[in-house]
Amino acid sequence: MEISHTEENYLKAIFKISERDGKPASTNAISSEMSTSAASVTDMIKRLSDKTLIHYERYRGVTLTGQGAQIATHLIRKHRLWEVFLVDKLHFSWDEVHEIAEQLEHIKSQGLVERLDEYLGFPKFDPHGDPIPDADGNFAIRKQVLLSELKHSERGLVVGVQDHSTAFLQYLDRMALVLGTPVEVLEYFEYDESMRVLISGEREQVLSKKVCQNLFIQKR
Amino acid sequence: MEISHTEENYLKAIFKISERDGKPASTNAISSEMSTSAASVTDMIKRLSDKTLIHYERYRGVTLTGQGAQIATHLIRKHRLWEVFLVDKLHFSWDEVHEIAEQLEHIKSQGLVERLDEYLGFPKFDPHGDPIPDADGNFAIRKQVLLSELKHSERGLVVGVQDHSTAFLQYLDRMALVLGTPVEVLEYFEYDESMRVLISGEREQVLSKKVCQNLFIQKR
DNA sequence: AATCATTTTTAGATTAGCTTAAAAATTTAT
DNA sequence: ATAAATTTTTAAGCTAATCTAAAAATGATT
Ligand SMILES: [Mn+2]
Ligand SMILES: [Mn+2]
Ligand SMILES: [Mn+2]
Ligand SMILES: [Mn+2]
Numbered sequence: 434m435e436i437s438h439t440e441e442n443y444l445k446a447i448f449k450i451s452e453r454d455g456k457p458a459s460t461n462a463i464s465s466e467m468s469t470s471a472a473s474v475t476d477m478i479k480r481l482s483d484k485t486l487i488h489y490e491r492y493r494g495v496t497l498t499g500q501g502a503q504i505a506t507h508l509i510r511k512h513r514l515w516e517v518f519l520v521d522k523l524h525f526s527w528d529e530v531h532e533i534a535e536q537l538e539h540i541k542s543q544g545l546v547e548r549l550d551e552y553l554g555f556p557k558f559d560p561h562g563d564p565i566p567d568a569d570g571n572f573a574i575r576k577q578v579l580l581s582e583l584k585h586s587e588r589g590l591v592v593g594v595q596d597h598s599t600a601f602l603q604y605l606d607r608m609a610l611v612l613g614t615p616v617e618v619l620e621y622f623e624y625d626e627s628m629r630v631l632i633s634g635e636r637e638q639v640l641s642k643k644v645c646q647n648l649f650i651q652k653r
Numbered sequence: 654m655e656i657s658h659t660e661e662n663y664l665k666a667i668f669k670i671s672e673r674d675g676k677p678a679s680t681n682a683i684s685s686e687m688s689t690s691a692a693s694v695t696d697m698i699k700r701l702s703d704k705t706l707i708h709y710e711r712y713r714g715v716t717l718t719g720q721g722a723q724i725a726t727h728l729i730r731k732h733r734l735w736e737v738f739l740v741d742k743l744h745f746s747w748d749e750v751h752e753i754a755e756q757l758e759h760i761k762s763q764g765l766v767e768r769l770d771e772y773l774g775f776p777k778f779d780p781h782g783d784p785i786p787d788a789d790g791n792f793a794i795r796k797q798v799l800l801s802e803l804k805h806s807e808r809g810l811v812v813g814v815q816d817h818s819t820a821f822l823q824y825l826d827r828m829a830l831v832l833g834t835p836v837e838v839l840e841y842f843e844y845d846e847s848m849r850v851l852i853s854g855e856r857e858q859v860l861s862k863k864v865c866q867n868l869f870i871q872k873r
Numbered sequence: 874a875a876t877c878a879t880t881t882t883t884a885g886a887t888t889a890g891c892t893t894a895a896a897a898a899t900t901t902a903t
Numbered sequence: 904a905t906a907a908a909t910t911t912t913t914a915a916g917c918t919a920a921t922c923t924a925a926a927a928a929t930g931a932t933t
Contacts, residue, residue: 439920460881473921475882480919492881492929523768533762542753548743659890680911693891695912700889712899712911876933883926889919896913903906 562593677714782813
């Protein structure tokens with residue numbers, strides 16, 4: 434069965450929404466995620482439903498079938514592997530790769546993804562710290578917390594971002610808060626929920642509430 | 654101005670036909686190259702003409718404008734660079750890469766092609782020996798002849814193929830006639846226009862007329 | 874329970890790209 | 904030069920994907 438570029442994007446959107454909200458994806462949630470009209474979503478829902486890629490009850494939201502979920506995770510696998518390629522091999526910075534990977538994820542080929550995976554050394558996480566599902570669709574799980582959840586004197590490594598915006602990624606570059614950087618909480622300010630942290634054991638920096646709520650840390 | 658995946662493919666087809674035939678591309682030639690109906694071609698010609706990507710006089714054929722030619726050569730550049738990537742880095746064989754490159758050539762990004770070019774070491778020819786145009790659209794010219802044009806005792810190196818079919822490429826692999834292989838004509842048989850050739854200075858082999866007419870040789 | 878607000882679906886239209894069949898223009902052959 | 908053959912265009916219609924506006928269903932409020 435042929436599956437279009439557009440259908441793939443809808444499946445990925447439904448996957449992400451269900452995962453984020455822990456419940457079926459509503460028509461409006463999908464239309465918002467895809468930046469299309471709700472009417473277009475209703476239309477596409479019918480098509481995906483006919484292809485048994487989603488379960489759908491009118492007015493009650495959408496969930497992926499096994500086949501639909503398989504396509505969605507495979508798409509995410511390709512997206513993240515291409516992001517690794519662009520950063521590790523072509524030396525793009527982590528804020529430049531999402532758009533390109535958005536196109537590359539739709540390339541269809543039997544062996545390409547697996548060869549790419551091998552060429553990259555079977556990475557488990559992408560340049561933003563997001564897990565790369567394996568060929569069976571299983572995601573590596575890593576216990577991580579937001580920096581904002583750390584208490585005084587706790588330490589850890591920067592392992593990911595919640596906010597993927599260019600603005601945030603460039604801010605982190607400026608602060609040298611790249612993935613793998615050690616951080617330690619030196620002081621917490623109740624007033625504005627900001628924190629003074631020690632970065633790489635050498636530089637102190639005050640980070641705003643917003644920053645702390647968007648940085649994933651692995652405690653150690 | 655937005656230019657679609659399909660429009661790009663038409664421009665590339667027109668470029669190839671004009672180059673091959675040395676005259677404007679006819680509606681039928683395009684429909685044959687694109688495997689679509691002549692009516693579809695007439696339709697698309699109008700659209701490309703409105704966008705000033707082609708010159709078009711009814712019943713008289715199509716030529717590319719400067720802008721159209723620029724898009725076509727850029728597409729060919731991307732296609733051939735991706736083929737080099739797939740063969741050199743991901744270890745695909747030369748008969749497996751065309752279809753994938755057919756998709757990859759449509760990826761849009763400011764810096765991607767140039768970074769890829771650099772990563773690959775600025776190759777001048779693709780895995781089939783076809784020249785890779787530079788960023789300005791200039792193709793390297795190499796004086797090459799068909800093996801069938803060589804006379805007795807003349808030698809050269811295999812530098813390219815005219816027929817890109819999987820069947821031919823796999824045949825060449827079997828005969829160890831990969832790019833760069835030295836060949837010398839030992840004997841010519843008028844009867845069926847076949848040739849006995851010395852391959853890599855060590856193995857003799859009779860090659861059919863069809864094979865000889867599809868192998869590009871650089872004399873030496 | 875009835876009203877109001879929100880969400881979702883339906884209706885009607887548009888665009889790109891494609892098809893087949895018929896008509897028109899051009900080229901080739903007699 | 905006229906007829907026949909070929910090429911190209913036009914006409915009409917289809918599907919995927921989109922939109923806006925209106926109708927219908929659901930959920931929340933009084
Ligand atoms: Mn991304
Ligand atoms: Mn996508
Ligand atoms: Mn990512
Ligand atoms: Mn090639």
